[in-house]
Amino acid sequence: MPKGSKKAKKSGSNIFALFSQKQIQEFKEAFGIIDVDKDGIITQNDLKAAFAAIGRPVSDAEASNMVGEAPGPINFTQMVTLFAEKMAGGTDDDDVIVRSFEAFEINGQIDCEMFRHSLMTWGEKFSASEIDDAFGEFKIDGGMIDSEHLKSLMVAKKEDE
Numbered sequence: 135m136p137k138g139s140k141k142a143k144k145s146g147s148n149i150f151a152l153f154s155q156k157q158i159q160e161f162k163e164a165f166g167i168i169d170v171d172k173d174g175i176i177t178q179n180d181l182k183a184a185f186a187a188i189g190r191p192v193s194d195a196e197a198s199n200m201v202g203e204a205p206g207p208i209n210f211t212q213m214v215t216l217f218a219e220k221m222a223g224g225t226d227d228d229d230v231i232v233r234s235f236e237a238f239e240i241n242g243q244i245d246c247e248m249f250r251h252s253l254m255t256w257g258e259k260f261s262a263s264e265i266d267d268a269f270g271e272f273k274i275d276g277g278m279i280d281s282e283h284l285k286s287l288m289v290a291k292k293e294d295e
């Protein structure tokens with residue numbers, strides 16, 4: 135038995151219990167969009183076509199790396215398993231996200247140019263185009279971003295809100 139298949143089997147048995155019905159429905163919708171050829175398996179070609187359709191083409195190498203994260207073919211269950219693994223190892227808690235925005239805050243606002251510079255300089259660097267797209271969603275007045283609105287966009291609302 136290959137090493138990788140053990141892990142997939144173990145995590146696949148109750149993987150759906152980790153997510154709400156709403157999240158599973160959103161995953162189904164995403165899978166349907168990404169599985170461009172509608173064969174029930176996400177391939178490198180599916181990923182390239184899906185990313186191109188949203189205006190963010192990816193290279194063969196990028197698509198290959200994404201597909202290579204799975205131990206085998208990416209059907210719906212495998213995609214949900216990959217999401218669970220990614221979330222277990224790398225999503226920031228809402229309070230971490232909120233605190234990171236608060237580091238930029240001055241009287242409830244964030245200076246646009248300082249924030250833009252930071253996003254293009256540190257960590258996973260954003261392109262000018264990506265920042266322009268994001269800034270289009272923010273409430274900006276006089277070169278200042280409304281930080282409460284920004285934080286509300288970036289963190290999930292709790293189920294009971």
